[in-house]
Amino acid sequence: EPEVTQTPSHQVTQMGQEVILRCVPISNHLYFYWYRQILGQKVEFLVSFYNNEISEKSEIFDDQFSVERPDGSNFTLKIRSTKLEDSAMYFCASSERRSGGLAEETQYFGPGTRLLVL
Amino acid sequence: GQNIDQPTEMTATEGAIVQINCTYQTSGFNGLFWYQQHAGEAPTFLSYNVLDGLEEKGRFSSFLSRSKGYSYLLLKELQMKDSASYLCAVRPPRGYQKVTFGTGTKLQVIP
Numbered sequence: 001e002p003e004v005t006q007t008p009s010h011q012v013t014q015m016g017q018e019v020i021l022r023c024v025p026i027s028n029h030l031y032f033y034w035y036r037q038i039l040g041q042k043v044e045f046l047v048s049f050y051n052n053e054i055s056e057k058s059e060i061f062d063d064q065f066s067v068e069r070p071d072g073s074n075f076t077l078k079i080r081s082t083k084l085e086d087s088a089m090y091f092c093a094s095s096e097r098r099s100g101g102l103a104e105e106t107q108y109f110g111p112g113t114r115l116l117v118l
Numbered sequence: 119g120q121n122i123d124q125p126t127e128m129t130a131t132e133g134a135i136v137q138i139n140c141t142y143q144t145s146g147f148n149g150l151f152w153y154q155q156h157a158g159e160a161p162t163f164l165s166y167n168v169l170d171g172l173e174e175k176g177r178f179s180s181f182l183s184r185s186k187g188y189s190y191l192l193l194k195e196l197q198m199k200d201s202a203s204y205l206c207a208v209r210p211p212r213g214y215q216k217v218t219f220g221t222g223t224k225l226q227v228i229p
Binding site for chain 2: 033050055056089107109110112
């Protein structure tokens with residue numbers, strides 16, 4: 001069964017450093033998402049991406065964050081200058097966006113990257 | 119905005135039935151998801167309701183009442199592996215992708 005994959009599974013970085021989190025969405029999916037989950041808290045939407053541009057972003061997704069689809073398979077989240085409060089689990093998700101039908105709107109999540117900022 | 123309420127924790131016995139409720143107040147609505155999340159893992163899709171009524175999928179069923187802003191997830195024949203958090207999530211109107219998650223209900227299944 002196709003699945004979303006993410007690398008690395010864990011990332012430890014120093015405050016102020018840049019990190020890039022990588023995701024490979026399900027191959028026939030067209031919408032891509034990043035979420036984060038701070039330990040013990042709820043899953044929070046960061047950004048959605050479609051047709052090589054951001055389609056929606058939350059207030060969390062400030063200028064320190066950027067997303068990119070550098071090739072036909074990868075989808076990345078970059079945090080330019082990490083802060084302690086960026087420590088969280090970051091989930092990538094994707095959904096198939098064909099017209100009609102409900103199943104195509106379901107978002108499937110990757111296993112996550114646990115980011116720890118020291 | 120979106121406000122989603124779920125009980126924080128529930129305990130149920132192996133083999134029993136448990137109902138996890140979710141209420142929402144939203145500025146727009148285009149469907150409700152239920153996800154299962156084991157500790158330290160990614161949310162796994164369980165169900166998606168857009169229309170009122172009950173959707174059954176094996177041991178899991180999900181119900182939606184749009185007029186009441188209410189949904190529940192029903193788990194039958196509980197197994198120990200069902201111990202997890204169950205996340206209610208609301209999808210905004212068509213044209214938007216921001217899915218808003220509730221804080222989740224941590225279900226503990228005991229022997």
